[in-house]
Amino acid sequence: MHAINIRLIQVALLVVILGGWQLGVSTGVIDRFFFPAPFDIVKQVVTWIADAGFYKHVGITLSETVLGYLIGTGLGVAAGVWLGLSPFVARVLDPFIKAVNAIPRVVLAPIFVLWLGLGLWSKVALAVTLVFFVTFFNAMQGVKEVNPVVLSNARILGAKRAHLLRHVYFPAAASWILSSLRTSVGFAVVGAIIGEYLGASAGLGYLIARSEGNFDAVGVFAGIIILAIFVLVIDLILDFVEKKLITWRPNAGEERPA
Amino acid sequence: MSSTIRKLKPVVEVQAKSMVAIDDVTMAFGTFVAVQDVNLKVGDGEFLSIVGPTGCGKSTILNAIAGLLKPAKGAVSIDGAAVNGVQNNIGYLFQQDALLPWKTAYQNVELGLMFRGMPEAERRVKVLAWLEKVGLKGFEARFPHQLSGGQRKRVQMAQALITEPKVILMDEPFSALDIHTRHLMQNELLRLWQEDRRAVVMITHDLEEAIALGDRVVVLAAGPKSRVIESFPVDLERPRNVAEIKLDPKFITLYRDIWASLRGEVEKSYARH
Numbered sequence: 001m002h003a004i005n006i007r008l009i010q011v012a013l014l015v016v017i018l019g020g021w022q023l024g025v026s027t028g029v030i031d032r033f034f035f036p037a038p039f040d041i042v043k044q045v046v047t048w049i050a051d052a053g054f055y056k057h058v059g060i061t062l063s064e065t066v067l068g069y070l071i072g073t074g075l076g077v078a079a080g081v082w083l084g085l086s087p088f089v090a091r092v093l094d095p096f097i098k099a100v101n102a103i104p105r106v107v108l109a110p111i112f113v114l115w116l117g118l119g120l121w122s123k124v125a126l127a128v129t130l131v132f133f134v135t136f137f138n139a140m141q142g143v144k145e146v147n148p149v150v151l152s153n154a155r156i157l158g159a160k161r162a163h164l165l166r167h168v169y170f171p172a173a174a175s176w177i178l179s180s181l182r183t184s185v186g187f188a189v190v191g192a193i194i195g196e197y198l199g200a201s202a203g204l205g206y207l208i209a210r211s212e213g214n215f216d217a218v219g220v221f222a223g224i225i226i227l228a229i230f231v232l233v234i235d236l237i238l239d240f241v242e243k244k245l246i247t248w249r250p251n252a253g254e255e256r257p258a
Numbered sequence: 259m260s261s262t263i264r265k266l267k268p269v270v271e272v273q274a275k276s277m278v279a280i281d282d283v284t285m286a287f288g289t290f291v292a293v294q295d296v297n298l299k300v301g302d303g304e305f306l307s308i309v310g311p312t313g314c315g316k317s318t319i320l321n322a323i324a325g326l327l328k329p330a331k332g333a334v335s336i337d338g339a340a341v342n343g344v345q346n347n348i349g350y351l352f353q354q355d356a357l358l359p360w361k362t363a364y365q366n367v368e369l370g371l372m373f374r375g376m377p378e379a380e381r382r383v384k385v386l387a388w389l390e391k392v393g394l395k396g397f398e399a400r401f402p403h404q405l406s407g408g409q410r411k412r413v414q415m416a417q418a419l420i421t422e423p424k425v426i427l428m429d430e431p432f433s434a435l436d437i438h439t440r441h442l443m444q445n446e447l448l449r450l451w452q453e454d455r456r457a458v459v460m461i462t463h464d465l466e467e468a469i470a471l472g473d474r475v476v477v478l479a480a481g482p483k484s485r486v487i488e489s490f491p492v493d494l495e496r497p498r499n500v501a502e503i504k505l506d507p508k509f510i511t512l513y514r515d516i517w518a519s520l521r522g523e524v525e526k527s528y529a530r531h
Contacts, residue, residue, distance in 0.1 A: 152326055153356035157421065158346040158373035167369070171360045248360045248401040 036218040044222035048207075058230070061203040064120055064192035065234075068127020069185055073177065076132045080139025081165070081173055090140070097136075105129050105191070109198045118199055127191030134184040135177050142176035143169050178246055181238055189231055204230065277302040277457035278323055278425055283332035285318040292318045294483045296332075298476065300425070303455035307468035309520060310478030311527030316461040320427045323459065324350055337424055346374075349418030349456075351428040355410060357402045363389065363413045364398040370421040388416040391450070408439040412446070419450065426451075428460040432467070444471060444500040452497055465520060469512050470500045477519050480527035488519045 018038045024030035025037040032040075048054040083090040109126050116122040146168060154168050177184075196205025204227055211219025278300040285292045292315030300306045310316050321327040322334050325345040334341040336348065350356075357366045367388055371381045389398060392412040402410055411432065418426065431447075432440045448471060451458065462468050468475045475490045494508055503509050 147354075147356075149352050149354045149356045150358060152324075152344075153350065153352060153417075154358070154369065155344045156324055156326075156346065156348060156350045157370040157417070159369070160373070163373050167358065167361075171358070175360065248362075249403065 032217075033215075034217060036221060040218050041221045041225065044218050045225055048222065048226065057203050057207055058226075060120065061189075061192050061196065061205065061230070064123040064127060064195070064203065065185070065188045067120075067124045068191050069131055069188040071124065072128040072131025072188065073135045073184065075128070076135030077139045077170075077173060077177060079132075080136045080141075081143050081169055083136075084140040084143025084173070085169065101133050106194055106198075109195055112195070113199050118201060123192050123195030123200065123203070126195040127188045130187040130191040131184045134180055134187060138176040138180045139173040142173035146172045175246065175249065178242060181242060182235070185234060185238060186231070189234070193227065275302055276300060277304070277337055278459065279335045280319070280323070281333050281335075283319070283322060283329045283334060285315060285322060285327060286330040291330075291483045292481060293478070294485050296484075296486055298486065300457045300459055302457055305451065305458040305471060305473045306460065307472030307475045308459065308461045308478060309463065309465055309468045309475060309516070310484065311480045311520075311524045312463055313527060314478050314481035314484040314523070316463075316478060316484075317429055320350075320429050320459060320461055323425065324348055324427055346421075347424045349421065349423035349426045351414055351418050351426065351431040353430040353433055355402065355414075357410060357413055357417070359402050362399050362401055363394060363405065363409075366402070366413055367416045367420055369417060374421070384420060385416075388420045389413075392416045392446070407435055408443060411435065411443055415447065415450065422454075424456065426456050426458045428458065430462050430464075431460070433462070433464070440467075441501045447471070448496075448498060448500070465513060465516060466504060467500075469494075469509060469516065470498060470503050475512075475516055477516060477523070480523040480530065487523070488516075490516050490519075 021030065021035070022038050025032050025035065083093065105126060108129060109122070112122040112125040116125055151164070151168060154164060159167065192203070193205040196203035197209045200206040200209075204223060207226075208220055208223035211217075211223060276299040278298070280296055280298040283296045284294045296319060298306075298319075308316055308319065318327060322329050323336070323341065323345075325334075325341045325343050336345060358369070361369075364385055367385045368381055371384060376384075386395075386398070389395060392415055394409060394412055394416070397405065397409065400409075402413070405413065414431075432443050435443060444467065460468070460471060465475075469492055472492050475492060476486055477488045477490075478484050479487050490512065492512060494503060494506065494512075
């Protein structure tokens with residue numbers, strides 16, 4: 001009953017906002033050049049979704065996101081585990097890592113375009129720089145916070161360095177990375193979109209940039225909605241993946257892995 | 259059997275060869291000296307209990323035997339070989355949970371054999387046999403968080419004993435369990451140990467546990483600079499039932515004698531902390 005009430009209020013709120021917006025546009029109170037009618041936006045979204053060529057753009061953004069995430073995570077885990085295990089190297093590199101991490105990633109986009117061209121890889125590179133630091137810090141933390149008792153136990157049971165890496169350190173780091181999965185995938189999306197927005201010939205970010213270039217506000221808003229749907233779908237997939245991967249933990253986030 | 263327990267010679271020490279030898283060991287962290295000039299010998303198949311007030315450096319002695327810590331002075335040897343670095347011929351039962359949370363009961367018990375490079379098929383037979391021995395048949399696929407505290411201890415026992423260690427080290431292994439589970443686990447441990455007697459060094463602050471399980475009880479002084487102050491042989495018959503043995507008159511006499519020695523140290527320890 002309570003849940004139904006909340007749903008009803010939510011729907012009512014949506015109707016009021018969109019209806020008011022639509023009404024404002026139709027009566028001329030709101031300038032349709034800056035705030036196009038919701039109806040027009042929905043029509044544009046539907047046209048795109050019905051168009052087969054549109055999925056090429058989705059596919060490109062998706063591959064940039066996935067590649068950026070995988071490469072960024074791979075490098076982040078490797079570097080994080082390495083530095084987590086060698087405090088000396090970590091201390092030497094600390095100021096450099098801080099300096100690099102302090103650079104706003106967006107300013108790197110032109111450099112990546114210069115180096116890698118307008119194609120896929122300049123966007124992947126941007127996504128990688130964003131994802132890398134999230135997983136890097138998480139992996140390092142994961143390795144540092146391995147329970148010393150668990151570690152001693154494994155060593156007494158006869159674990160050599162390679163065993164420890166495979167059975168203790170990487171799983172410990174992996175559980176932290178999984179808990180930051182959402183943040184880092186979000187960063188991968190941001191990297192891909194911004195890269196496209198700043199210079200590309202395809203992708204969702206490119207669609208928005210192109211509409212903007214034509215002073216087509218309907219296209220910009222439609223692009224934003226498509227992006228929101230894109231991220232929501234990815235979120236749903238992540239929910240599923242998380243449940244599959246962390247079977248050994250009571251509830252994600254409830255208990256810190258040892 | 260002699261009725262004057264305290265005068266009894268430490269029989270085991272004389273008969274069996276010593277499996278663990280701690281010679282003149284001092285453990286220190288910087289300027290803090292945890293234990294000083296400790297000499298201990300543990301015979302093959304002997305169950306040695308070490309009691310002492312909290313913070314007297316009991317655990318550092320175990321860690322020295324395990325090779326996890328290096329003595330500041332003196333030497334430790336196991337079966338005649340000097341301890342240098344982490345030892346693999348021992349089993350260590352920790353107070354805390356030492357299981358890998360991302361591995362199932364089966365995979366946890368398997369670890370020691372896997373690290374030793376035993377083939378899969380051979381491992382499987384042994385792991386299943388040990389899980390059955392500790393009463394966990396049917397729980398192979400459970401993760402540690404899906405097991406109760408007592409069940410996790412059973413997994414830890416199987417994990418530590420499956421490699422057939424020469425020495426078993428125990429650091430207040432059952433202190434985190436409730437009293438009934440503790441009695442159950444203590445009996446279980448005695449049963450397993452009786453089947454295949456190994457040298458055991460158990461650390462505890464629970465004097466009842468020390469007497470009920472041990473062949474000999476050693477009392478440590480209050481820390482810092484803790485040392486061995488007295489050694490009491492326990493001539494209670496085996497097999498023992500941990501819950502019932504506490505009513506045995508011999509047990510009560512022993513308890514009184516050892517407590518007389520321990521009490522002063524506990525009081526000193528309270529005064530300092």
